[in-house]
Amino acid sequence: MIHGILPEEVLEQSENQISLKVKISAQSDYFDGHFPQFKLLPAVAQIDLMAHYAAKYFGLPLSTPKIKRFKFSDKILPDTTVIFKITFDSEKNHVTFEVTDAADGKFYSSGAYNL
Numbered sequence: 001m002i003h004g005i006l007p008e009e010v011l012e013q014s015e016n017q018i019s020l021k022v023k024i025s026a027q028s029d030y031f032d033g034h035f036p037q038f039k040l041l042p043a044v045a046q047i048d049l050m051a052h053y054a055a056k057y058f059g060l061p062l063s064t065p066k067i068k069r070f071k072f073s074d075k076i077l078p079d080t081t082v083i084f085k086i087t088f089d090s091e092k093n094h095v096t097f098e099v100t101d102a103a104d105g106k107f108y109s110s111g112a113y114n115l
Contacts, residue, residue, distance in 0.1 A: 002052055003045070004028035008084075017087045018057045021102050022049070026078030041076035046109055050086060050097045058088045060095065060115060070111035082108065 001007060004027045008020040024030075030045035047064055054060045076082060081102040088095050098110040 002049070003030050005030075005049065008053070011083065013057070016058075016089065017085070018053070020053060020084045020086075021081060022084055023081045024076055024078065028078075031078055039078050041080075043070065043072070043109075046076070046099060047111070049084065050095070050111070053084060054086055054088065054095055054097075057086070058095075060088065064095075064113045066114045068112045068114060070109065072109045073107045074109075076108050 004025050006023045006025055008022045011019040011021050013019075024041055026039070028045075030041055030048075031039040034040065034042050047067065047070070051060075051062050051064050055062050076099070083100045083102050084097060085100070086095065086097045093115040094112065095115070096110070096112045099108040100106060101108065
């Protein structure tokens with residue numbers, strides 16, 4: 001368990017891509033002090049989770065030295081279950097990711113970084 005986030009469920013996995021179902025628990029310390037009256041999952045937490053899962057499933061370093069892009073379309077609120085889709089291009093040392101709602105597919109965010 002990372003930062004109070006419940007263990008992920010692997011939905012699909014291949015050599016260079018993984019899809020994970022993750023519940024973002026309201027008890028996660030990611031929400032501590034971040035808009036106390038209207039809690040939401042901060043961008044830095046989303047990047048931290050992506051780096052954690054990329055390290056766990058692809059053996060990549062935990063650091064994300066150069067974020068090429070990060071796009072937000074909606075807020076991730078406490079107790080939301082999301083799908084993290086992570087793709088690793090080993091030839092380019094490039095990671096892309098997107099976060100969608102597990103229930104209705106609503107798009108939350110996407111991004112890419114180079115190692």
